Amino acid sequence: MKQDLTKTFKQYYTATSEPALATMEKGLFLTITGQGDPNGAGFADATAALYSVAYGIKFNSKQKGHDFTVSKLEGFWWVDDVTTDPLKVPRDQWHYELAIRIPDEITRQQFSEALLGAEKKKKSSEIRKVDYKEIAEGLCVQLLHTGAYSEEPASLKKMDDFMHQHGLKMNGRHHEIYLSDFRKTAPEKLKTILRHPVSR
DSSP: OOBOOOHTTTTTOOOOOOOEEEEOOOOEEEEEEEEEEEEHHHHHHHHHHHHHHHHHHHHHHHTTOBOOOOOEEEEEEOHHHHHHGGSSSSSOOOEEEEEEOOOOOOOHHHHHHHHHHHHHHSSOGGGOOOEEEOOOEEEEEEEEEOGGGGGGHHHHHHHHHHHHHHHHTEOEEEEEEESSSTTTSSSGEEEEEEEEEOOO
């Protein structure tokens, strides 16, 4: 039976339209780090490399009797100057770490095999940048944003107000989980989980 990670880790992939607190346990991810405009070629190449390895792991795992659905793309975003509003920083200066969650049972050996396989199939220097790591955000404020990515500031304002009201401060990187495929979904219907690790 094919494993659907959005059901296995339902809490991780669920948020409401209003800000709320949630605690995220550690999970296992494929990641790739870069810098630049999310509409640029570098970002597209990084995304393609990440998916190449993810599908390699899926294929190899399926052959061993454990099939799973490749999960949602995620992005962790930050800028060098933490005192500056990130939205006022030129997009080509944004840093990102893209991520795809994988089953907890996937070993580093399986990752290494998929990485080598992806390199043989696709000659891309980006593939070697894909990493295998655990991420644990702990206590977070999150919200389900429905609409275009350009309209996220209104949702982020709600999250900031919620954090202020509850005496919380940012304790990590801005995190987005892209529940919708932007290539097939109208901008006004895009669903994105916005998540901020916080501390009291």
